Amino acid sequence: MIGITAEPLAQDVTHSYILPMPAKTVKNPLDSGGQHGLSKNQRRDPLGLLVYGVGKVAGSEFLDKFGLRKRAEDTVFTVTSAGFRTITAAGRTFAKAGKKVSGKRVSSAPDKGLFDITPTEDEQMLVDVVSDYASQLVRPAAADANEACAVDAEILAASLEIGLPTLGVNEELGGIAVERSAVAGVLVHEALAKGDMGIAVAALAPGAVATAIALWGTDMQQQTYLPAFTGDDVPVAALALSEATPLFDPLSPRALATKVGSEYVLNGVKSAVVRGADCELFVVGAQLEGKPQLFIIEASTEGLSIESDPSMGIRAASLTKLVLNDVRVGGDALLGDPDDYRECVQNSRLAWCALALGTGQAVLDYVIPYVQERKAFGEPISHRQAVAFMIANIGIELEGMRLVTYKAAGRVAQGKDADREIGLARRLCAERGMGIGLDGVQLLGGHGFVKEHPVERWYRDLRAIGLMEGAVLV
Numbered sequence: 001m002i003g004i005t006a007e008p009l010a011q012d013v014t015h016s017y018i019l020p021m022p023a024k025t026v027k028n029p030l031d032s033g034g035q036h037g038l039s040k041n042q043r044r045d046p047l048g049l050l051v052y053g054v055g056k057v058a059g060s061e062f063l064d065k066f067g068l069r070k071r072a073e074d075t076v077f078t079v080t081s082a083g084f085r086t087i088t089a090a091g092r093t094f095a096k097a098g099k100k101v102s103g104k105r106v107s108s109a110p111d112k113g114l115f116d117i118t119p120t121e122d123e124q125m126l127v128d129v130v131s132d133y134a135s136q137l138v139r140p141a142a143a144d145a146n147e148a149c150a151v152d153a154e155i156l157a158a159s160l161e162i163g164l165p166t167l168g169v170n171e172e173l174g175g176i177a178v179e180r181s182a183v184a185g186v187l188v189h190e191a192l193a194k195g196d197m198g199i200a201v202a203a204l205a206p207g208a209v210a211t212a213i214a215l216w217g218t219d220m221q222q223q224t225y226l227p228a229f230t231g232d233d234v235p236v237a238a239l240a241l242s243e244a245t246p247l248f249d250p251l252s253p254r255a256l257a258t259k260v261g262s263e264y265v266l267n268g269v270k271s272a273v274v275r276g277a278d279c280e281l282f283v284v285g286a287q288l289e290g291k292p293q294l295f296i297i298e299a300s301t302e303g304l305s306i307e308s309d310p311s312m313g314i315r316a317a318s319l320t321k322l323v324l325n326d327v328r329v330g331g332d333a334l335l336g337d338p339d340d341y342r343e344c345v346q347n348s349r350l351a352w353c354a355l356a357l358g359t360g361q362a363v364l365d366y367v368i369p370y371v372q373e374r375k376a377f378g379e380p381i382s383h384r385q386a387v388a389f390m391i392a393n394i395g396i397e398l399e400g401m402r403l404v405t406y407k408a409a410g411r412v413a414q415g416k417d418a419d420r421e422i423g424l425a426r427r428l429c430a431e432r433g434m435g436i437g438l439d440g441v442q443l444l445g446g447h448g449f450v451k452e453h454p455v456e457r458w459y460r461d462l463r464a465i466g467l468m469e470g471a472v473l474v
Contacts, residue, residue: 086306088299088322092235092280094224096332123184126162130188133162134195134358142196145316146457151202159203164188165229168211168473173222174230175214182347182412185474186354186405193358194365197461198316200355201471205274205317208351208473209237209283212294212344216336221296225281235280240270240322241345241470244309250345250469255286255324257293264288264334266295266303266327274471276306276320283335284322285344285470294335294344303327313460317471344473346422347412351472353405353425356433356465359458360401363440364394366455371443390439397432404428409474430466437462 119127137158145151167185169175192200210229213221228235243254255268266286273279282297282304297304307321336344368391371382381387408421437459441448448455 086277088276088279088301088304088306092228092298092300094228094281094298096220096224119183119187123181123187126184127187127191129162130191131194133158134192134200138192138195138199142199142316142454142457143451145196145199147315149310149315150318151199151316155199156203160234164203165207165210165234167207169214169226169230173214173226175210175226177214180413180415182350182409182474183406186350186409189351189354189472189474190358190361193355194362195358196316197355197359197458197464198314200358201274201314201317204351204472205239206234206237208239208348208471209281211473212239212283212335213296216294216340216344217296218332220332221335225296236275236278237281237283238274238276238279238322239283239344239348239470239473240273241285241348242270242272242468244269244271244321248469250285251292251342253285253287253292255284257286257288257295259288260328262331264295264329264331266297266324266329268324270322270324271309271319272311272468272471273306273309273320273322275318276309276322277318282322284324285341286324288334291338292341293338294341295329296333296335297324297327297329301327301329311464313457313462313464314468345469346419348470348473349426350405350408350412350418350422351474352465352468353401353408353422353429354474355472356429356462357398357402357405359462360394360398360433360436363436363455363458364391364398366453367391367394367440367443370447387443390443394436394439397436401425401429401432412474426466433462433465434459 137155141152141155145155163176166175166177167181167188168177171178189200189204192203206229210226213225217225229237241250241253242248245254248254253268255266255270257264257266266284268286270284273282280299282299284295284297285292286295287293303325304327305323305325307323309319309321311319368382371387371391372380374381382391404421405425408418408425411418411421437455440455441459444453444455447453450456
């Protein structure tokens with residue numbers, strides 16, 4: 001089990017407070033002979049094979065293929081105060097397949113104790129690949145994506161090369177999950193958010209829908225939709241739980257589903273829908289007969305429309321409103337049961353906690369060299385106790401947030417009740433995450449208020465942790 005310790009600020013402070021590597025040396029399969037770096041008697045699980053594949057594109061060819069470049073044309077998705085309204089995308093038809101029986105489920109991880117936060121060798125290599133993607137592609141594109149309220153297609157295409165949509169999909173269904181790995185999911189969310197939370201949410205949104213269908217879908221639902229997520233042409237999809245109402249309770253959505261014969265009719269408005277204008281598939285939360293339920297709705301369904309939903313933070317995720325006006329879907333659109341809906345809300349909150357960790361770490365890594373280089377009265381401002389204590393407090397808060405989030409993920413992976421741990425993580429990450437963003441702005445002084453430095457964007461993004469529901473899932 002990995003211990004989490006705070007390193008002294010006097011050491012290499014730009015790398016303090018990160019997840020330590022496992023004590024066991026990880027051998028890169030690309031550096032050894034044999035098939036995928038294994039002997040003929042060994043077998044690597046699908047996650048390892050994925051890492052082996054993306055390892056080849058994680059270098060220069062990967063960066064050349066998806067090189068960053070300025071958009072040559074005006075952005076298609078523009079969010080203004082006037083907004084826009086449009087019908088949903090209708091470019092794909094999902095042919096019904098499979099049987100109306102319970103689908104395949106990913107098994108829980110083995111119980112190794114109270115909780116286990118140790119990533120496997122393959123999980124650690126995957127996180128390393130995602131970290132490279134976040135630092136080399138996501139971070140440089142973040143400012144432009146924030147201004148355009150959209151992510152360049154090349155950046156999102158690169159995320160598909162890593163296999164993000166299949167992280168929560170069972171191996172038997174074409175994914176890479178051999179067992180439930182909420183810890184790996186949390187680590188991936190954290191690594192992506194360290195590059196930029198908005199781009200991370202945009203890249204992770206299709207995987208949230210695929211994970212939901214893999215966890216709670218029937219055989220018919222899995223056979224109908226999951227092949228698209230595990231293929232080369234991954235659909236744009238969104239998990240829509242949020243609603244823009246005061247004191248919104250995700251377990252009591254205002255969107256209403258009514259059963260009419262063998263069908264369901266849905267009415268309501270969902271907010272903070274990721275890339276709604278481009279989505280081909282939605283998983284929507286609505287209340288049915290007094291209980292919350294999830295519904296799978298294809299974008300071509302009559303009665304759906306999209307409205308702009310300008311946001312303070314995570315602007316790169318192209319947030320929109322999804323309007324449901326007498327949307328009629330078949331009986332096979334119902335996904336899971338009310339208990340599954342509750343689990344979806346909880347695991348989505350866990351994913352948002354992981355995003356807070358990544359962005360909080362980005363703040364810490366940015367302000368430390370700044371206060372060491374910025375001079376006042378002939379010496380670095382880091383020599384001032386008020387500055388040093390504030391940075392130390394950011395590190396302490398991050399460690400607390402990280403530990404409780406990892407503990408919750410470990411219990412989820414083992415199939416244990418994690419409501420308490422997720423609740424604690426949510427409260428801590430929402431409150432202290434925003435505090436870390438505020439401290440980052442404060443430490444930069446006037447520079448923290450201008451867009452020349454990214455801390456003002458990170459502050460706005462971290463404000464979303466206590467407000468957002470859905471969108472991402474582990």
